Amino acid sequence: MTTHFISAEIDLTESPAELPKAIEKELEKRGEPLRWAVSEVDKEREVVRVEAVVTQED
Known part of the structure; x- marks a missing residue:
């Protein structure tokens, strides 16, 4: 299992x-x-930027 920092x-x-x-x-x-x-x-593009830590199976 690994952890990753992502933006979405x-x-x-x-x-x-x-x-x-x-x-x-x-x-x-x-x-x-x-x-x-x-x-x-x-607000202009009507999106939010999210930063997250997720885990993934190896």
């Missing part, structure tokens, strides 16, 4: 309550998320 851009959702679910769904494509944080919000 996620489209903003219409409902703020749905944003964490959208982030976790995207991160799960890259591994098992251990922790994540929104590091930037781009």
Whole structure:
């Protein structure tokens, strides 16, 4: 098992309550998320930048 630091851009959702679910769904494509944080919000492009630590099976 290895850990990786990744950055991802996620489209903003219409409902703020749905944003964490959208982030976790995207991160799960890259591994098992251990922790994540929104590091930037781009209102013009309607995306958020997320930094995360994920684990992947070797």
